[in-house]
Amino acid sequence: MQANQQLDEVDKRLLNEIQWVFPLVNRPYLDIATKHGQTEKEAMRRITALKKMGIVRQINAIFDTRRLGYKSALVAFSIRTDRLNSVADVVNEHPGVSHNYERNHEYNMWFTLAVPPGTDMKQDLDRMAALEGVLKYRVLPTLKLYKIGVRLDMVNDDTEKPSPTDEVKELNPEKVALTERDKEFIRELQKDLAVVPEPFKELAENLGITTDELFAKAKEYEDLGIMRRFAAILRHRDAGFVANGMVVWHVPEEKIDEIGFKLAEFPQVSHCYRRPVYPDWRFNLFSMVHARSLDAAEKMAVEMSSTIGIEDYQILFSSREFKKERVKYFV
Helix, strand or coil, rough: CHHHHHHHHHHHHHHHHHCCCCCCCHHHHHHHHHCCCCHHHHHHHHHHHHHCCCCCEEEEEECCCCCCEEEEEEEEEEECHHHHHHHHHHHCCCCEEEEEEECCCCCCCCCCHHHEECHHHHHHHHHHHCCCCEEEEEEECCEEEEECCCCCCCCCCCCCCCCCCCCCCCCCCCCCCCCCHHHHHHHHHHCCCCCCCCCHHHHHHHHHHHHHHHHHHHHHHHCCCCCEEEEECCCCHHCCCCCEEEECCCCHHHHHHHHHHHHHHHCCCCEECCCCCCCCCCCCCCEEEECCCHHHHHHHHHHHEEEEEECEEEEEEEEEEEEHHHHHCCC
């Protein structure tokens, strides 16, 4: 039985809540419990169980890689199938590789790579590309980011007719100058939050400050766009979202911003980026959709295609997850 089939309606509502708005207060689980007509103890019991089941991966601050000065890119490898596992094992050892999937395409391995300020991504990539079995690769950095933020709707079924209802803001990609003290804050805020009555107390004590000072700093980071939000991250497959579809679009250059922002408005789209093209790769706009079945994801893509007026697209589904975790910054 899948983990998500063991969830009741209260669990599902809790999961929706903590994915997007986790309260930065001294007693966050009490705050969540009050909203859902529960006791603090009951909310903590449920969230602990959701972590044990593997549905909640962690609860922590989610930072904007680029604003922290990290360089990152999506990388597509074309690998001989008999060498796919061994190449994935080596690539996964890199601490800057957070997501790595096998996808149904000639480029059969896709991973994200982030490297700290002042380091050379090309060196690391050259080493990976030299592994036996790698036939060719493409580096696909973000040229423009239209949207980023996964929210898996645990309460409602997949919609067959998605419509663009999300409000989308222009995102600032500029690097922010960080002090060593900022890096200390980031190291604490990115830790998985404990399920105890006052979980922020330990983080504040590690920094030698009060929890109010910690919350004020987190708010400042959010206002600056350094921290996108503080939230629970779910494991898609364990939560029942088994269709991880990277929908890639070939959009005329003069329409790319218009289409990028329009796609970003679909709640079912978690990520939307403009990326470079190559002679053997014509798709310049990438959008991620997560659905409970391949069929549901395909119907979403058809509806999106009809809404935006772009028919040249493909869906690359992930058939295997080699690695999925958050990048740990400044460690």
